[in-house]
Amino acid sequence: MVDVREPAFDVEHVLGDVRDAATVLRALGGVDAVCHLAAKVGLGVDVDDLPDYADVNVRGTAAVLATMARQLVLRLVLASSMVVYGEGTGRCEQHGRVVPGARSPADLDSGRFEAPCPACGRSLVPDLMTEQAALDPRNGYAASKVGQEQFAASWARAAGGTACALRFPNVYAPGMPRDTPYAGVAAIFRSELRSGRAPRVFEDGGQRRDFVHVRDVASATVAALEQHESGFVAVNVGSGTPRTVGELAAALALATGGPRPVVTGEYRLGDVRHITADSSLLRERFGWRPTVTFADGLAELAP
16 A cells, blocks of 8 residues: 655655556656555465465556656665565584575474574574575565565666665564554564563564664665665665564563563464574665664663
């Protein structure tokens, strides 16, 4: 959907579907750059969701890009995601840096949550991912984000446009709703604590993530929009300080005075174990730095 709420300055608010050419054409009137943040998100329920991911995310992006080319709007920032890397890379005692093997239901059922080395089966030590890591999407949403990036790269070459895909990690913010597909784990935990319930943490709570405040995401978007000069590039956005999901739940519980988290051992097969970014390329290229600390961000989220 194209849905921009009224800010403090004068803009036109257009509500519509990114797959609708007339809506997109109207939204592009008088602009010289696009921040494309629209997408169907989440893991989905089952394979029946795959057509929607392809239609909304990939076809919708293609429709926006085609209209941009016709209107000679040639600057784009695209919201991508760290999920494009799948399990990313890990380090094995024996085999060094490797691409993790798939986590099987049998392993997850038995509480073996770390991704295995594909050569020897040993549990891997998680690694920060650079943009040179291979793309390995492991659910429909992740595959659709790869598709969006590839269409943006194709558009940039064919139309002579400038496109920057920002691979976002776990974004959180005050006011993020709990009962929508857009709710991240931080919003879910906060909602449970506000209701007097203990946060329920999947697996063993050791999943590493990079939690980035929405203000830092916004500043990264502006930096990319203003400074990326030519062709297509994909860059990671990250705080540089990985945290575990268990740490997040415990910190929120402490900040709110709520009950301590419960580690359930439950899992979702489409989840990845660790997903953390090396964002040095973004920092070097655009001079971007995160400004909201984990503690300050949680203090805003906790009330």
